[in-house]
Amino acid sequence: xxxxxxxxxxxxxxxxxxxxxxxxxxxxxxxxxxxxxxxxxxxxxxxxxxxxxxxxxxxxxxxxxxxxxxxxxxxxxxxxxxxxxxxxxxxxxxxxxxxxxxxxxxxxxxxxxxxxxxxxxxxxxxxxxxxxxxxxxxxxxxxxxxxxxxxxxxxxxxxxxxxxxxxxxxxxxxxxxxxxxxxxxxxxxxxxxxxxxxxxxxxxxxxxxxxxxxxxxxxxxxxxxxxxxxxxxxxxxxxxxxxxxxxxxxxxxxxxxxxxxxxxxxxxxxxxxxxxxxxxxxxxxxxxxxxxxxxxxxxxxxxxxxxxxxxxxxxxxxxxxxxxxxxxxxxxxxxxxxxxxxxxxxxxxxxxxxxxxxxxxxxxxxxxxxxxxxxxxxx
Numbered sequence: 001x002x003x004x005x006x007x008x009x010x011x012x013x014x015x016x017x018x019x020x021x022x023x024x025x026x027x028x029x030x031x032x033x034x035x036x037x038x039x040x041x042x043x044x045x046x047x048x049x050x051x052x053x054x055x056x057x058x059x060x061x062x063x064x065x066x067x068x069x070x071x072x073x074x075x076x077x078x079x080x081x082x083x084x085x086x087x088x089x090x091x092x093x094x095x096x097x098x099x100x101x102x103x104x105x106x107x108x109x110x111x112x113x114x115x116x117x118x119x120x121x122x123x124x125x126x127x128x129x130x131x132x133x134x135x136x137x138x139x140x141x142x143x144x145x146x147x148x149x150x151x152x153x154x155x156x157x158x159x160x161x162x163x164x165x166x167x168x169x170x171x172x173x174x175x176x177x178x179x180x181x182x183x184x185x186x187x188x189x190x191x192x193x194x195x196x197x198x199x200x201x202x203x204x205x206x207x208x209x210x211x212x213x214x215x216x217x218x219x220x221x222x223x224x225x226x227x228x229x230x231x232x233x234x235x236x237x238x239x240x241x242x243x244x245x246x247x248x249x250x251x252x253x254x255x256x257x258x259x260x261x262x263x264x265x266x267x268x269x270x271x272x273x274x275x276x277x278x279x280x281x282x283x284x285x286x287x288x289x290x291x292x293x294x295x296x297x298x299x300x301x302x303x304x305x306x307x308x309x310x311x312x313x314x315x316x317x318x319x320x321x322x323x324x325x326x327x328x329x330x331x332x333x334x335x336x337x338x339x340x341x342x343x344x345x346x347x348x349x350x351x352x353x354x355x356x357x358x359x360x361x362x363x364x365x366x367x368x369x370x371x372x373x374x375x376x377x378x379x
Contacts, residue, residue, distance in 0.1 A: 025190040029267035050185040057347035078133030079154035082112040094146045098335045099222035101142040110211035117209035119353045127210045128346035139335040140167035180281045187274040190344030196220040200345045204352040205359040217345045227334035233262035233320035246300040262317030263305045271312040278318035285325035294321035
């Protein structure tokens with residue numbers, strides 16, 4: 001029989017505790033397998049588009065050509081933001097963190113959607129379409145606003161990946177770069193009950209509206225123990241700066257017990273399958289731009305950490321240099337995560353609404369008992 005202390009240790013951070021049933025995604029950390037609705041992530045990354053994956057996460061199956069075209073049309077029709085939201089964003093402090101700006105702007109969208117609190121399948125799906133279309137516009141618009149640049153209106157002829165890069169940078173990406181970014185969105189779309197996804201389900205479980213649940217998910221993702229690792233990977237690479245310094249830097253980091261960002265994962269005990277693709281894209285962006293040192297440095301760190309600690313890179317490790325060579329600001333990496341993960345968040349919210357029960361776990365009480373009130377004059 002286990003003691004209370006043992007049960008607390010086993011459930012710390014709810015590790016290994018099943019908190020919901022879901023058909024959306026599954027992670028096999030021992031074998032390094034990630035699936036969405038039964039489809040292996042490698043199969044989807046090789047063959048699908050982000051919009052197809054959105055349909056899959058929401059509906060449990062891949063779309064027909066007509067269904068995909070309809071979804072693409074509906075999402076693109078919702079790229080544009082209400083003028084009032086853009087005007088509000090113009091008044092945000094220019095040094096506001098992009099995740100704080102994203103959280104606040106997404107919350108305000110609720111004011112301009114009269115059906116925003118609907119929890120029936122049809123209404124909630126319409127809300128999911130709107131948020132999915134608008135979240136990328138918010139992220140890209142904020143990066144331009146804070147840098148004193150003119151906001152670029154979304155282009156409804158472009159996919160989510162193409163349109164985001166266009167609004168962010170002011171020029172359309174070439175087909176190869178657009179495809180790499182599209183796959184990056186696929187890879188980040190869902191990851192079972194991670195902290196932000198679980199947060200969205202807890203909020204949705206109260207039958208709060210989808211905007212509120214997504215806002216809570218963004219707040220959870222903004223925490224440094226959840227989002228932001230790829231930003232810190234790139235900061236680490238910039239700090240080292242020289243491939244010749246890698247070995248000494250890693251030795252020193254291990255000796256001083258400094259965390260090496262982007263290496264290891266709370267779930268995966270082998271290679272994160274998403275890192276397989278992003279390693280390839282980091283290399284391709286290095287070749288494409290002629291700037292090879294970030295990829296070379298990343299490769300050497302990966303090799304050393306595998307040799308010395310038996311640890312593999314996670315999804316953040318190679319996405320850092322991939323995004324950096326796309327000209328994306330470091331603090332925009334987590335908003336990009338949200339632009340992708342909105343598909344998984346909304347999928348989980350729809351699933352929660354469909355078979356809802358208030359999520360209300362217990363806490364193991366470890367405080368004092370049988371204390372007696374002492375009058376204030378005697379304390």
